[in-house]
Amino acid sequence: MIRARNLNRGRRASAHKTLTVSLGKFSYPIHIGENLLPQAGSRLARLGFDTAPIVITNPTVFKLHGWKLCKSLQAVYGPISVIHIGDGERYKDQRSLNKIYDGLFHARADRKSWLVAFGGGVVGDIAGFAAATYMRGIRYVGVPTTLLAQVDSSVGGKVGINVPQGKNLIGSFHQPSAVLADTGVLKSLPARELAAGLFEVIKCGAIRSTAMIGYLEKHLSQILSCQSEALQHIVLESLRIKAGIVARDEKEKHLRMVLNFGHTVGHAIEAATHFKRFKHGEAVAWGMLAALGYSMELGLTPREEAVRLASLIDRVEKMPSLKGIELSELWDALIRDKKFRAGDIQLVLVPKLGVTRIRDCIRRQHFKAYLKHFLRRGKRIF
């Protein structure tokens, strides 16, 4: 289902890896490695992209790395149009989407045009949604620049925007035609941003791979100090895990649900704090802790397994606390969730690291009482 191979180009043997996300006629390759940006043009040309793309990005990313990408694309395609949207989650809205549409019309983009989504998750989601809906769908290539975007949003095809009623409530599924994940770019990330992405990596390990958990425990300091090989390893392995799940379940159904480990409570924590206090990954980390604690309480997860994961999370970053979050706010956010409210309460639990179980029909009152306890005690529940 998933194939990874070394490209072995010249002397930098094993420097770059390619992973194929197998989705039938929507299959696409992900190239992973350090210093991919300067090769973007030639790599994409080899993949069959034969006209100049339009790059969607934000000023922060573009200032840091734009010249490398554009120089490489220009060498192959000539002058490149660039459309900027604002930097930050609050720009993942209809105004930015319209700005992209306008830019595409202005650039006379047609059905054969293609976009490059160059930035973090916000750019990826909104550029992907623009690609999904411009002239009923054009191609796009992801060039994610944060760890979170590289391991998470570059696989799955979930694209969309936020609306006042909630995050990602308008969107669709649209697979990229290729993804280039340059792990070298991650070195310019703020430490907190890197840590937040790492929580998604931990999630991938928690649901599918004890080897990954072991690797993280052993190499955490190398990762946090952006050692190339370690970064490349965790990005590749996370993508392999995620792509394996998505390939078997393209649209969000049962299997794919396991990727939501930590996300149910995590989303609610983000919403209850108005998306200000926590980075997404941090909220997911708290969400994983909440799910672990609940699973422990149900007698599903042995204490030592829960503690092992909690310790790893703890070593990554001192996260913002849960202090001051009211149970009522958290609960309201939880039952407004688009996954949650479609029927019964379901939670993804991890009875053992690397193994998941979907728990249906959770008793509302019981879970609410647990959350009250969790909000008060935080990590001290372990």
Next chain:
Amino acid sequence: MIRARNLNRGRRASAHKTLTVSLGKFSYPIHIGENLLPQAGSRLARLGFDTAPIVITNPTVFKLHGWKLCKSLQAVYGPISVIHIGDGERYKDQRSLNKIYDGLFHARADRKSWLVAFGGGVVGDIAGFAAATYMRGIRYVGVPTTLLAQVDSSVGGKVGINVPQGKNLIGSFHQPSAVLADTGVLKSLPARELAAGLFEVIKCGAIRSTAMIGYLEKHLSQILSCQSEALQHIVLESLRIKAGIVARDEKEKHLRMVLNFGHTVGHAIEAATHFKRFKHGEAVAWGMLAALGYSMELGLTPREEAVRLASLIDRVEKMPSLKGIELSELWDALIRDKKFRAGDIQLVLVPKLGVTRIRDCIRRQHFKAYLKHFLRRGKRIF
């Protein structure tokens, strides 16, 4: 690929037909017949829709037929939410789309919710696009109320909105989960609206079925006076033709292009007259005449075949004239077309009724000179 069967309910044998559009896991049934609205609730319940839908419609349609649909839905599902958008092509815009989104949030629609698109092509396209993008895609059922919508927009899954830059430029492909085409509703259509839809029926015959052309020649007066059996026959046969093509080519590729017979020049005529003078079907009728004449000039279509189709078109309705349309405006609109501008000029031609040929690499100057001649002479070219 396409199955039609009589439902033979009670004494009204052969009154209702069902056609399945075969698109793998996106296959769906189309029910065709007179007086289907009062059975909408029970038919949809039998198809597995088990929660109350949200109806998207416009005030004109709703005043005429809304009570029949809603009574029937309410009997099965209880109270029904209705979201109104304005009546007319100019309401197929982002404002109406946002109005639908807001209505859906207000009604607390979730991923398991489903919409009923109750109206003509505008309602179908915009409600379908709302369904395609609300929470990354929910189900919708088409209940088309114009002849054009019944034969054209209910098959193909093309959904979208207009933007200032052009028609249908933002959208996607999203198949309905079922379509109910009540031919009885067509009796309340203004004569010109019915005629405009009939041109799409003629197109279906022209590209695939001389039997259909023969039927139209023979039964035109029954159709124009809304005789039930004749209406049902042409809707069923048109859908059969269109569904057969779409089933083999879901996303717009080569085969599906034949459905654009008459549309290339037709769209340009609409755009050059700012979508005011012609109904879509009328513009397509002029477009078919333009394509036929050009094909005659290329020596591809014998004069008698072209004259036969032109005479049928002529008998349907006295269409608004081409008078005053400047060649430059028409040409500009033509080369702005999203199909047209992606490379070479391509035209769908009909060398013989029922048979199509896609003509690539049309010489621009030659075609432009022909259009100048066509604008001046109109139907007199035959």
